[in-house]
Amino acid sequence: MHPRTRLSAGARLAASLISVMSLCTISLPAAANDAPVQLTPAQSGYLESCGGCHGIQGTASKKDVPQLRSEVGRFLCTAAGREYIVRLPNVAFADMSDRLLADVMNFVVFDLGGASAPRGAAAYSVAEVAGLRRRPLKNAPLARMRANILADARLRCGR
Ligand code: HEC
Numbered sequence: 001m002h003p004r005t006r007l008s009a010g011a012r013l014a015a016s017l018i019s020v021m022s023l024c025t026i027s028l029p030a031a032a033n034d035a036p037v038q039l040t041p042a043q044s045g046y047l048e049s050c051g052g053c054h055g056i057q058g059t060a061s062k063k064d065v066p067q068l069r070s071e072v073g074r075f076l077c078t079a080a081g082r083e084y085i086v087r088l089p090n091v092a093f094a095d096m097s098d099r100l101l102a103d104v105m106n107f108v109v110f111d112l113g114g115a116s117a118p119r120g121a122a123a124y125s126v127a128e129v130a131g132l133r134r135r136p137l138k139n140a141p142l143a144r145m146r147a148n149i150l151a152d153a154r155l156r157c158g159r
Contacts, residue, residue, distance in 0.1 A: 040103075040107070042104050043107060045096055045100050045103065045104045046107055049094045049104070050091075050094070053065050055069075058070075058072070058112035058113075068108055069112050069113075070112075070114050070115065071116050072109055072112060072116060073109050073113030074150060074153045075109070075153065076109060076113075077152070078152050078153055080148075080152065081153055082124075085105070085109075086101075086128075086132040089136055089137060091133070093136060098126050099126045101129050102125065102126045102128070105129060106123045109121075109124075110123070116159075118157050
């Protein structure tokens, strides 16, 4: 996609984010009076590259796009789950540096995922994300992998 198209999609998402801020409790810094909302690089990376499918708050409106909010932290209950969510094609091939992707994944798992992340789970390091995204899950049976991972996660984390 042309970079300008992507940017303006990001800008549109940021605008809609601002418009919902007054309605919802979200994990972004509060805007002081009329000051523009300052997003962290991870938040704007998420909005631009992920939010179009997963929703600005991690709650997708599209069928077949899984909910991240208060759910996605479960994947950190097992090593296989931790790897799976970075190796997903939409994640591994995201147009961002390893460092930004690591920041985005930590935002997704710990901020959007909230209490669903196991207590004490380690944040993704840049090196870990760099290694995983170089092994993307191409032509893999994602639904089956996901079901197995979440069954193991339930055993390990109790939910
Ligand atoms: C084009 C739409 C789209 C985009 C863009 C996208 N995703 Fe997804 N995502 C999906 C779909 C669909 C799935 C279900 C698995 C699959 O088919 O890849 C998914 C699965 C996931 C999962 C696993 C959740 C679960 O419960 O199975 C995570 C985590 C995730 N995406 C994070 C991201 C992040 C982070 C980004 C941005 C870097 C991103 N996604 C970009 C559509 C998208």
